Every structure is written in structure tokens, then in C-alpha cells.
Amino acid sequence: MEKDLVTTMMNVARILKEKIHSSKCLIDFSPAEIEVLTFLRKNKNSTMKAVADYLHIKPPSVTSIIDCLAKKNTVKRTYKAKDRREIRLEITEKGIKRLQKKQEKVQKAIKKVFSPLNQKEQKILIKIFEKIHNENI
Numbered sequence: 001m002e003k004d005l006v007t008t009m010m011n012v013a014r015i016l017k018e019k020i021h022s023s024k025c026l027i028d029f030s031p032a033e034i035e036v037l038t039f040l041r042k043n044k045n046s047t048m049k050a051v052a053d054y055l056h057i058k059p060p061s062v063t064s065i066i067d068c069l070a071k072k073n074t075v076k077r078t079y080k081a082k083d084r085r086e087i088r089l090e091i092t093e094k095g096i097k098r099l100q101k102k103q104e105k106v107q108k109a110i111k112k113v114f115s116p117l118n119q120k121e122q123k124i125l126i127k128i129f130e131k132i133h134n135e136n137i
Contacts (some may be wrong), residue, residue, distance in 0.1 A: 016113055023109040028072075029102060032065050037074060037099045038083040045078075048087055072096055 008086060020026060026034060032055065039054050040046055048066070052059045069075035074095030078088040091099070114122060 018112050020106055021110045034102060035067055036065055039094055040089055044087050045090060122134055
């Protein structure tokens with residue numbers, strides 16, 4: 001049973017990844033960049049450390065992601081006047097708009113994957129995913 005569950009979940013994850021990739025939703029953003037934009041949209045005026053903690057990566061790795069997002073004008077850095085080492089991050093209006101468009105495209109791709117399920121089955125699946133998520137946060 002456990003092996004079947006793991007295999008099935010890995011297969012579904014692979015299918016989701018393939019559908020998202022083939023739909024070209026994330027063609028100009030990496031999944032990590034989308035995660036950072038999503039985080040910054042919810043958590044205004046965050047620090048590099050907060051982003052690193054959220055992604056479970058080291059702060060230097062966050063720097064390269066933020067650099068890419070800053071070049072795309074989707075994130076801006078703000079430095080404290082008294083301590084320039086403290087950097088605050090904020091998603092820009094352009095970042096919000098691009099994130100919304102990406103999320104809409106991803107939703108369409110994911111919706112196709114789950115289209116074989118009827119409404120009742122989708123609601124049950126959502127409850128299962130929410131339970132797993134809530135137990136692991």
C-alpha cells in the first residue's frame with residue numbers, strides 16, 4: 001500500500017510538472033522565482049532571511065533569485081538608512097501583474113490534469129491535500 005501511494009504521488013507530481021512545463025506558463029520565471037513572488041505578495045516588506053527560511057535554502061542562494069527578479073523589475077530592494085546590511089524586499093506592481101498571469105496559466109494547466117475527476121471527487125481531493133498540508137506546516 002505504502003509503495004503504491006508513493007509511486008502514485010510521484011507519477012501525479014511528474015504529470016503536473018510536465019503539463020505546467022508544456023503549457024509554457026513559467027517560460028520566463030523559474031519555480032523558485034514564482035515562489036518568492038508569491039511569498040512577497042503575502043508578506044510585505046520581508047527580509048532576505050525570511051525568504052530563505054520560507055524556501056528552506058541558505059541566504060546566499062536567495063540573493064541570486066532576488067537578483068534575477070530585480071532585473072525583471074518584479075522585486076525591489078530597500079536598504080535601511082542606518083544599516084545598509086538590512087535589506088527589505090517588496091514585490092512591484094509589475095511583479096504582481098506578472099505573477100497573477102502566471103498563476104492563471106498554471107491553474108488552467110492543473111485544471112486539465114484533474115478534469116477526469118467529478119466535482120465531488122475534486123472536493124474530496126482538496127480536503128485530503130489540505131489535511132496533509134495543515135499537518136506539515
